[in-house]
Amino acid sequence: MRNDWSGQHFPHPPGRRPVVGDVLGADPAQPLQSTMRRAGGLGPIFELHVFDQKFVFVSSAELAAELADESRFQKALSPALVALREFAGAGLFTAYNDETDWALAHDLLRPAFTRDSMRGYHPIMLAAAQELFDSWDAGTGPVDVAADMTRLTMETISRTAFSHDFGSFSRAEPHPFIPAMIAALRAGQRKGSLNAMPGSALMARRIDKRNAHHQAYVDRLLDDIIAERRAEGAAKKDDLLGIMLDTPHPQTGEKLDDLNIRHQILTFLVAGHETTSGALSFALYYLSRNPALMATAHEEVDRILGPDRDAEPTFEQVPKFRYLRRVLDEGLRLWPTAPAFARSPRATTTLSTGHVMRPQDWALVMLPMVHRDPAVWGPDADEFDPDRFSPERSRGRVAHSYKPFGTGERSCIGRQFALHEAILVLARVLRRYDLTPDPGYELRITERLTLMPEGFELWLSPRR
Known part of the structure; x- marks a missing residue:
């Protein structure tokens, strides 16, 4: 985990102190945003010291493209991801790159995201969206956009991954699995943030003790679902769990064991719902604040779906919403919901900056900064x-300058799933409702495992 870069130094913000390093200028509630604020003038690569841990950040598109070269570099696990492994x-x-179950799971699950498989998920996505709209129609007052998008995407991924309904739109209180999962996840995040501090081992044991029952409940529920599905035998289902249980590797004949299947389900639940809900929330924020952009989106939705506000897009229509796709892409450019990824070299190499990087060294590619690099995106990159x-504007753009789904062989396997769901939901929302924002609201970003608008509400009215 130590990231000493053989003692090399990088630019860093002013105010470094003995022992604590650069901690005093950081905001523990907003580590990414506070790092972005402190990075001004530091150049394409810079560092922060947090006690005895060195964090090296990449902020330029040119250097990010260099690190995206799969022949020289590969995925690394940052302290946050190491903590998430628990x-x-x-x-x-x-998974670490040399863990064989990663490659096995990737090969087995790749067919789950083909066009034919996506066609099977389409009606599940539509049904979950309709449940959201029914809850909106029955309510009064503004809706909490991020919270409702998160409920929607959680239901969608749970139903498509392992045919389980958590009742997010029918229960008065969340299913116990949801708060248990969130608590266990936050415990891991806290441990990751404490890793470099003196006494971190003792604090980690205390966190483990307080949260052991949450982790045990999550593990037990998923293990029971896996066991029940195995007991069904011939009653197979075409969801991700069914693929993992029933499909051998075409070359080796290997199958995933039940423990790894549980880990893959947790991965899809965590990574698959928050990223998509954040993308939808940012898209709705920016559209609702700009009447001209909203009018363009409405024109496309009306042209494709027709006059019926309850019209549901067909599977074939979803790729036709090209402007909605641009809206989602632009929201993910400014606020990529998975905001960073770490890279290490396959062998000792020298970067274009002149720094020597060894396989045990890692750098974090800061996507909100790479995605705003004026050398690629122009002087209005923040708009x-x-x-x-x-x-016409995408043609000739610097390669690897837009990476909201990661890079290389370890990039997001569910990218097409997320985009299909997000476009489908956005089209239905815009066809069905007029959206009125709070004119006094200013965008606030909460940093969880992902980025999400905080306190963003919309008033809804039936669209004529």
């Missing part, structure tokens, strides 16, 4: 403009 084990997102992703 929750999600060797899942697709948290929301979906037309940046029009074909």
Whole structure:
């Protein structure tokens, strides 16, 4: 975990102190945003010391593209992902590169995201969206956009991953699994943030003790679901769990064991719902604040879906919402919901900056900064403009300058699933409702495992 870069030094913010390093200028509630604020003038690569841990950050598109070269570099696990392993084990997102179950799971699950498989998920996505709309229609007052998008995407991924309904729109209180999962996840995050501090081992044991029952409940529920499905035998289902249980590797004949299946389900639940709900929330925020952009989105939705506000897009129609796709892409450019990824070299190499990087060294690619690099995105890089992703403006753009789903062989396997769901939901919301924001609201970003608007509400009225 120590990241000493053989003693090399990088630019860092002013105010470094003995022992604590650069801690005094950090905001523990907003580590990413406070790092972005402190990075001004530090150049394409810089460092922060947190006690005895060195964090090296990459902020330029040119250097990020260099680290995206799969022949020289590969995925590394940052302290946050190492901490997440205690929750999600060797899942697709948290496995080390040399763990064989990662490659096995990736090969087995790749067919689950083909066009034919996506066609089977389409009606499940529509049904979950309708439940959200029914709850909105029955309510009064504004809706909490991020909270409701998170409920929606959790239901969608749980039903498509292992055919389980958590009742997010029918229960008065959340299913006990949801708060238990969140508590276990936050415990891992706290341990990751404490890793570099003196006495971290003692604090980690205390966190483990307080949260052991949450982790045990999550593990037990998923293990029971897996065991019940195994007991069904011939009653197979075409969901992700069914694929993991019933499909051998086409070359080796291997199958995943039950522990790794649990880790993969947890990975899909955690990584698969928060990222998509954040993408939807940012898209709705920016559209609702800009009447001209909203009018363009409405024109496309009305043209494709027709006059019926209850019209549901067909599977074939979803890729036709090209402007909505640009809106989602632009929201993910400014606020990529998975905001960073770490890279290490396959062998000792020298970066274009002149720094020598060894396989045990890692750097965090800061996507909100890479995605705002004026050398690629222009002097207005901080402004929301979906037309940046029009074909004519995208042509010739620097490779690897837009990476909201990660990079290389370890990039997000569910990218098409997330985009299909997000476009489908966005189209239905815009066709069905007029959206009125609070004019006094200013965007606040909460940092969990992902980025999400905080306190963002909309008033809904039936659209004529």
